[in-house]
Amino acid sequence: MTPFRLDGRVAVVTGASSGLGAHFAAVLARAGADVVVAARRSDMLAAVAAAVEAEGRRCLAVPTDVTDAAQCDALIDAAVDGLGGVHVLVNNAGTGYGGRSERDDPARAARLLEVNLLAAYQMAAAAGRAMIAAEAGGSIVTISSALALATTDVPQAAYSASKAGLLGMTRDLARQWARHGIRVNALAPGFFASEMTAPLLAHERGAASVHAATPLGRVGRLDELDGPLLLLASDAGSYITGSTLTVDGGMAMH
Ligand SMILES: NC(=O)c1ccc[n+]([C@@H]2O[C@H](COP(=O)([O-])OP(=O)(O)OC[C@H]3O[C@@H](n4cnc5c(N)ncnc54)[C@H](OP(=O)(O)O)[C@@H]3O)[C@@H](O)[C@H]2O)c1
Numbered sequence: 001m002t003p004f005r006l007d008g009r010v011a012v013v014t015g016a017s018s019g020l021g022a023h024f025a026a027v028l029a030r031a032g033a034d035v036v037v038a039a040r041r042s043d044m045l046a047a048v049a050a051a052v053e054a055e056g057r058r059c060l061a062v063p064t065d066v067t068d069a070a071q072c073d074a075l076i077d078a079a080v081d082g083l084g085g086v087h088v089l090v091n092n093a094g095t096g097y098g099g100r101s102e103r104d105d106p107a108r109a110a111r112l113l114e115v116n117l118l119a120a121y122q123m124a125a126a127a128g129r130a131m132i133a134a135e136a137g138g139s140i141v142t143i144s145s146a147l148a149l150a151t152t153d154v155p156q157a158a159y160s161a162s163k164a165g166l167l168g169m170t171r172d173l174a175r176q177w178a179r180h181g182i183r184v185n186a187l188a189p190g191f192f193a194s195e196m197t198a199p200l201l202a203h204e205r206g207a208a209s210v211h212a213a214t215p216l217g218r219v220g221r222l223d224e225l226d227g228p229l230l231l232l233a234s235d236a237g238s239y240i241t242g243s244t245l246t247v248d249g250g251m252a253m254h
Contacts, residue, residue: 003236004227007032010083011233012075014066014123015093017044019194020143022051023222024090024229029055031230033088036079038064058083066093066119072126085134088233089127091120091142096196098156109158116162121169124184128177137181140173141232142166144186146248153209154200163188167244174242183241185232190248191219215250 011028015021017039025035029052037048037059045061052059062078064071079086094116097108124140131138147156148163167186174184191197191210200206201219211217228247231237246252 003238004230004234005032006088006230006234009033009087010036010079010085011088011090012036012038012079012086012127013090013092014038014064014075015143016048017041019196020189020192020222020225021090021092022048023225024092025059026051026055027226027229028088028090028233029057029059031234032057034058034083036060036062036075036083036086038062038066038075039093040065066123067114069122069126072119072122075123076126076130080130080134085136086127086130087136087138089123089138089140090229090233091123091127091140093119093123094143094162094196096156096159098154098159098200100155101157104158112158113162113165116159117165117169120166124169124173128173128182131182132177132180135180138183139233139237140182140184141229142170142184142186144170144188144244146188146190146246146252148186148188149244149246149252149254150213150248152213152251154206170244171242178241183232183237185237185240185242186244187225187228187232188244188246188248188252189220189225190214190246190251192222192225193219213251214248215253218249220247220249 016037049061145163
C-alpha cells in the first residue's frame with residue numbers, strides 16, 4: 001500500500017468542518033499527511049483538528065470563507081508558513097439546495113455558483129501558485145458530484161451546473177499545470193449522508209428518488225470514498241490527471 005501513503009506531505013482540505021471534508025481530513029492524516037483544515041465554523045474545525053492530531057499528525061485549523069480570494073491566499077500561506085508547504089489540495093467546500101428552476105431566486109443561484117465554482121477556482125489558483133513556486137508537483141482533488149453527469153427526480157439545476165463547471169475547470173487546470181507535475185482531478189460522489197443531504201434523505205420521497213437513481217440501491221458510506229480520494233491524492237495515481245472518478249453506486253454510468 002506504500003504508493004497510497006502521504007508521509008511527509010501537507011494536505012489542505014476546504015469545507016473540513018463537517019461531512020465529507022471532516023472525514024477526508026482524518027483519512028489523509030491516517031495516510032500520513034499533515035493537514036490544514038479550513039471552513040467558516042471554527043468550533044467545528046477545532047474538533048476536526050483534534051481528530052487529525054489523534055492520528056499522530058500535525059494539524060492547523062484556519063477559519064476561512066473560500067468566497068474571499070484573499071482568504072484563499074491566506075489559507076495557502078498558512079500551510080506553507082506553518083507546515084512547510086502544500087502538496088495536496090482537497091477542494092471540497094460546497095453548498096446545495098433543490099427546487100424547481102422556474103421558481104428559483106437568481107441571487108440564491110448566484111451565491112451557490114460563487115461558493116461551489118468560483119471559490120473552488122480561487123482555491124485551486126492559490127494552491128497552484130504555491131505548488132509551482134515550490135517546484136515539487138502536487139495533487140488537486142476537486143469534489144464535484146455525480147449530479148455533474150446525471151440527474152435524479154430532485155430538481156437542482158444550479159447545483160448540477162456548478163458541479164459540471166468544476167469538471168471543465170479540472171480538465172483545463174490539468175493541462176495547464178501538467179508541465180509542473182501538478183495533477184488535477186475530480187471526485188464525483190453520489191449521495192452520502194451529511195448536513196447537506198440530511199433534509200433530502202430524511203424525506204421519504206427524497207430518499208426513494210435517490211435509491212431509484214442509484215443502481216446499487218443505497219447511499220454510500222463515507223469510508224467508500226477513502227480509496228478513491230487517496231488514489232487521486234497520492235503517488236498511486238501518479239499517471240492520472242484531468243480525470244473524473246465517480247463514486248456513486250452507478251448513478252452516472254454511461
Ligand atoms: N454528501 C453528498 O452526498 C455529496 C455528494 C456529492 C458531492 N458532495 C460535495 O461534497 C462537498 C462537501 O459536502 P457535504 O455533503 O460534506 O456537506 P456539508 O456537511 O454541508 O459540508 C459543506 C462544507 O463546506 C463548507 N463551506 C460552505 N460554504 C463555505 C464557505 N463559503 N467557505 C468555507 N467553507 C464553506 C462548510 O463549512 P462552514 O459552514 O463551517 O463554512 C462545510 O464544512 C460539497 O462540495 C458537496 O457539494 C456531497
